[in-house]
Amino acid sequence: MNTGKVTLVSAGPGDLDLLTFKAAKAIAAADVLLIDDLVNEEIATLKAPHARVVKVGKRGGCKSTPQAFIQRLMRRYALQGKHVVRIKGGDALLFGRAGEEIADLRHAGIDVEIVNGISSGFAAAASLGVSLTHRDHCQGVIFVTAHLRDGTEPDWAKLAATGMTLAIYMGASRIDSISEALGETLAPDTPAAVVQWAGTSREKRVCAPLGDIAARAAAQQIASPAVILIGGAVGEAIVELAARGEPLRRLSA
Amino acid sequence: MNTGKVTLVSAGPGDLDLLTFKAAKAIAAADVLLIDDLVNEEIATLKAPHARVVKVGKRGGCKSTPQAFIQRLMRRYALQGKHVVRIKGGDALLFGRAGEEIADLRHAGIDVEIVNGISSGFAAAASLGVSLTHRDHCQGVIFVTAHLRDGTEPDWAKLAATGMTLAIYMGASRIDSISEALGETLAPDTPAAVVQWAGTSREKRVCAPLGDIAARAAAQQIASPAVILIGGAVGEAIVELAARGEPLRRLSA
Structure with a gap:
């Protein structure tokens, strides 16, 4: 056989x-x-x-x-x-x-x-209409899981210090602690977004500054499975929506 | 109109x-x-x-x-x-x-x-038969360009210090200086690979420890367009090939 x-x-x-x-x-x-x-x-x-x-x-x-x-x-x-x-x-x-x-x-x-296939971080960026690595903003992107094997979280300060776009997987349920930890290194107005079910008909998304993203995601009941994107490159989505005359509070879809 | x-x-x-x-x-x-x-x-x-x-x-x-x-x-x-x-x-x-x-x-x-589409770092990993984020080795992966707008290179020490797999794009022509810079933070036996034309019929690849990767890529005439992968997760390809009885010097295909 x-x-x-x-x-x-x-x-x-x-x-x-x-x-x-x-x-x-x-x-x-x-x-x-x-x-x-x-x-x-x-x-x-x-x-x-x-x-x-x-x-x-x-x-x-x-x-x-x-x-x-x-x-x-x-x-x-x-x-x-x-x-x-x-x-x-x-x-x-x-x-x-x-x-x-x-x-x-x-x-x-x-x-x-x-x-190979399309990972949700890429689908999320496509949906937001942003490059993950817009060269006005960064030199690359970090894909990281928020859910480590030993129950701890990654060293957010070290990741934030690289200046790269962050694409955080499996972090929706702890977005509070993640955004707080990142806020120790990144400015509270750093652009952020959460996209649930990216690239599907069930997709939900929200864009907001890092300091507000956890509350905004909670208000929109955005939960797992979701990818969190953080960094200047993500801000291009906000710029775009603002240019269309949408006030910031309506930046979600 | x-x-x-x-x-x-x-x-x-x-x-x-x-x-x-x-x-x-x-x-x-x-x-x-x-x-x-x-x-x-x-x-x-x-x-x-x-x-x-x-x-x-x-x-x-x-x-x-x-x-x-x-x-x-x-x-x-x-x-x-x-x-x-x-x-x-x-x-x-x-x-x-x-x-x-x-x-x-x-x-x-x-x-x-x-x-969206499949980026060459993913195709390279598929070809090598390795996960980019094997959880025995890392918490994520960094996609970074070696070719910065202002002609400088990224802060390799900072990136290496994150412990993540590195997927370096547009770095084949300067693999010497990149591997040397990374070698100041990473051990010389850190697994590395270079894959040219990943995911195509023209593909060429080489696996070697970080300390040897530049010489090995040069010996195999592996040049642009190529992606360089570095980190413990990449070593699974080396383990696999060694298990098949292939001596390390034949780890390229």
Whole structure:
């Protein structure tokens, strides 16, 4: 019996139009689809109607399928000779635990291929109509998770001191403490935005100065899953909306 | 006469399979295509055979079309009522000067839409088979350009001190000075890789410790356009290749 293989496919933000052709082809060729948290389930019905579908993520109070179990499932199907496609939201190589899965599969002698996708920080910037790296403002962008393995938070002062745009993932539930910590280094009028469900039909977003962003996001009931963008480059969205005559308090959509 | 509009379309690394459906649809709907440097020109012939095509970038000794001229072209066609599609490599919102173009178009009252794509740092990581943010190694990733507006380089020590994976764009021609500067903060055995033409059929890559990466890239004649990846997460590629019994000196492909 041949050993199968695993393809880690990045599904992007959720809008099926933001899939790449390569991702759609990989999904169509799957024997088994493992569908992660936050992935649009229409992907399975529309793109791979005959594959076996296993949902391996749940949100909203339910316990997610443990990582070890997901890895065991992938190994089992692949060792049965199946082509397993593991679909992850965004880009699998950014905060997707792909590193652990790749190592585990390789250890078992299973081939792994990776297909890129659009991560939510990029979709959020597109929606706001801003470059992540406008050269009037910065030299680059930092993608960072607010949710560290050991329960602590990143060293916000050190990150802020780089002068780069910050794209903070998994931070919506603690935006209060994050914006307060960043406020020790950055000016309170540093432009900020929070975009929930970026790049999908459910998208909600708010732009405000750093000093107000937590309150504004709370007022708009913007919660997880969301990406927080901070830095001068983000301010171009505010400039634009102000130029259209929209008062600052109406900068959300 | 109606005002047209401009869509900034991110074409990804070059492989047409890495286009999103949304990008392909935008290209197919174009009246005029402005094609940037490094974009696979087959995009125009295959995806928009009837559009007017204007090439606005040249490499290899020729002077690139000046930015101001490109912006003028976009405005002119859009104000003629055309749907202008400006195709950029990678993701337009990362080091693509999209920020200036968006501001200029908005100033002229022209609608701008943005379509995301796969940036070369992501394609490079997929090719190496590594996560950009393996949580055994880091909390995130920094995308930074080595080519600053004023001719200086970023503060490498500050960036290295964050402990994040570094994805350095436009740095291949000065990899010597970059790796030397980073070596003042990072250990010489910090894993590094250079990937040229990531995500295309022309791809070349090399993995080596930071202390050797410049010499190894030179020996393999790896030059621009390339992305440099540095950090523990990148080392997973080296671990993997070593596990297959490949000696370290053969870690390039």
